[in-house]
Amino acid sequence: MTGRLGKSRARPTIHDVAAEAGVSRGTVSRALNGGQNVSPTALEAVLAAVRKTGYVANSAARSLVTQRAHSIAFVLTEPQSRLFEDPNFSILLQACTQELAEHDLPLLLMTASSDVERKRTSRFLAAGHVDGVLLVSSHTGNPLVDELLQFDIPVVTCGKPLGHEGRVAYAAADDREGARSMVRHLRERGRTRIATITGPLDTPGGVERLAGYRDVLGADAVPSLIAQGDYSRAGGEAAMAELLARSPDLDAVFVASDLMAAGALTVLHDAGLRVPRDVAVGGFDDSGIASTTRPALTTVRQPFERITREMVRLLLDLVAGQPPAAALLPTELVVRDST
Incomplete structure (x- = not known):
């Protein structure tokens, strides 16, 4: 036995929006693709009609018209494991996702740490699947x-695109001034043998x-x-052991x-060694x-x-x-118990 449980409601079309708004289909199209050459009154009518009809633009058709993919790539040039180990990357990913959602743009996560991953990522991006790239840890x-x-x-x-300044847009914290503020703080606390573990x-x-x-x-x-580190916990351990072996009299890092x-x-x-009595320790990021x-941890x-956002x-x-x-943004020294 066959039968139909009910007739599905037809999906609203751009023609439905035009009829509801009392404007032409071309006016609806222009209103939905930037609003150029559309009067404020017509634009308001179209938006009201969209809400009333429940019309949703076909993204594939819209891409053909606008020549845009309407998506953004978040590319991390680190192994996937670092995304979960280093809280900074997950913070950036979540915040970028939320910020782009305000513009109705989905975010694609990609990693490009190895040559194989980089080539695959490069091919995908060159094929026009995204409108732009947010590049992290270059x-x-x-x-x-x-x-x-x-x-x-x-x-x-x-962060600053080393070697590409002036050619590539960037947003960054003022790393240099942030480091200065931390080292000045350690000096003000009476420390004289101040070491550093670099990134x-x-x-x-x-x-x-x-x-x-x-x-x-x-x-x-x-x-x-x-001593040079690699932004990992294990890297910090190795660099600290190296510093103690070379300079056992250090009193801050x-x-x-x-x-x-x-x-x-x-x-x-x-x-x-007791922290901070024997050795004061300052970090950078103010992550969780x-x-x-x-x-x-006292940190920047x-x-x-x-x-x-920038x-x-x-x-x-x-x-x-x-x-x-x-955009170069100021940092802030956050003093806690390690100094």
Whole structure:
């Protein structure tokens, strides 16, 4: 036995919207694709008709008209595991997703840490599947930035695009001044043998935070007090052990990320050193880790929400045809118990 349980309601069309608004189909189309050459009265009528009819634009058809994909890629040039280990990346991803949702734009997450991933990502982006790219944790020498420029794909980086300043838009915290504020704070607390664990020196954070450390210490920033990390907890542990072996008399350490600082605290504890009595520790980021370490971590707060807002704003400006611009945002010293 066959039968029909009911007749499904036809999906509203652009013709339905035009009839409801009392305007032409062309006026509806222009109103839904930017509102150019549409009077305020007609635009208001079209929007009211859309709400009343429940019309939803066909994204594929709209893409043919506008030559846009109506989606954005969030590209992380780190292994996928870092997305879950380092809280900064998940904070940026969530905030960018929420910010783009305000513009009704979905976000595609992609990783490009290896040559294979980079080539696959590059091919996908060059095929026109997205309108632009939010690039996070770009390393000097990674050819992805040059490929995006070659394909004329709008791109905004999180942090200064080393080697591409002036050609690529970016939003960043003022890493150098943030590092200066931390090292000055350690000096004001009476510390004289201040070491640092840097980030990777092919990243803007690694370069700029080391520069800020050197700005304050000058000749006291000797090589034996500088160890390179990789923004991971294990990297912080290894670098702290290296510093203690080379300079056991150090009395403070500025660590270029909270995650590495958590690793450094573990090594100091295992070595029988008290924080902050024997060694003061300062981090960078003010991620959730900073308030959960023991002792709670003095750190430099990055304005992640403002950074993501600026990244999205700059990218949408690029998509609209504006030239690349930059936003450098201030940091804030957050004093807790580790100094």
